[in-house]
């Protein structure tokens with residue numbers, strides 16, 4: 040089957056490459072000529088484990104190609120995925136749909152024959168209706184069916200998530216489109232991944248509901264962690280005790296510095312706006328958003344307290360900058376608020392991240408960068424573990440301590456145990472666990 044994917048960002052690129060790997064003939068389209076040129080040379084614009092090899096293999100097999108020309112790319116396609124960005128609109132938090140609608144307009148005259156247009160981008164309820172309206176009003180002869188097929192992949196595990204999804208949600212209003220989408224996902228069907236057909240609005244809302252619920256689950260355990268600190272309980276054991284109940288489940292119950300990334304912050308905010316638009320307030324999500332924002336800021340105060348209440352002219356080492364491991368994505372990363380909070384209080388901050396330093400340089404002013412965890416610790420009055428990259432999980436604690444001015448370790452991901460760190464003479468602060 041011939042498939043075009045418009046937008047070669049995270050979701051678009053992973054979708055295109057994986058669909059090619061299923062045996063479909065895929066063309067990935069993006070307006071950014073330098074991105075397309077790089078992809079044609081086999082260079083991947085994002086850090087995602089396994090993606091480079093998959094691009095190389097499928098390009099060599101002739102199933103995957105890249106272009107900047109939307110019209111050429113979609114002409115013979117039976118299915119066109121729209122996977123362009125839907126960032127938060129400046130000022131009001133609504134999802135900015137200008138890119139999605141721009142593509143819909145361009146598609147109207149470019150497609151030929153019956154074409155299924157699929158929104159993969161996370162879009163508010165009713166966007167599919169608007170996409171269909173734009174295409175039909177631009178070209179009344181266009182024979183298209185608009186489908187919603189939200190993506191649930193996680194950065195850092197994107198290929199695995201795409202190929203072995205918990206479920207695929209497809210919102211269709213048209214029997215022909217339903218048959219085409221079943222064919223697109225047939226290889227996964229054979230893997231027994233549940234393919235759930237529903238209507239378009241339900242599919243659109245399902246994506247937001249899932250992300251908001253996960254964000255709420257994380258925020259819930261983060262508040263429990265605070266309560267554990269106040270009462271002397273242990274959040275990891277509370278999470279385990281809760282998670283063993285199948286109705287709750289143990290995943291997404293790791294307390295930490297607050298969620299970040301390109302999805303949860305943007306999607307929770309957009310969901311609040313959708314609730315307001317439809318006069319159906321999403322109060323739990325509103326609270327989740329504000330509790331998480333406050334938490335990210337509160338983490339710098341936690342570091343300051345661990346340093347005796349004052350960080351002026353002290354050196355604080357930061358391990359990990361990206362919003363989570365195995366990505367180079369810095370969007371809404373808790374490290375940004377934490378570092379700014381420390382700089383504001385007069386600290387000198389030295390940071391290291393295996394992949395995030397390039398983006399961090401442009402985002403955070405006044406921070407210095409080092410090239411290893413041990414270099415970060417040099418002359419530091421405290422080291423703060425912000426992102427749980429594997430290379431920070433088994434640090435040589437004796438070596439880390441050797442260069443430090445005062446051995447204070449603030450572990451915002453509960454990677455270490457109190458006894459093993461204390462053994463090396465560290466003063467140790469973690470999240471929601473007794474000291």
Ligand code: UGA
Pocket residue numbers: 161190191192193194195250253257290291292293294295296297298299300301302303306362363
């Ligand atoms: C998230 C969802 O997990 C995906 O299902 C969804 O497809 C994606 O958003 C999206 O909408 O595109 P992602 O943002 O890549 O994926 O990352 P997650 O692994 O979900 O982590 C998000 C944030 O929550 C990170 O900052 C992470 O550190 C934090 N988190 C996660 C916790 O603090 N505790 C947890 O237990 C889990």
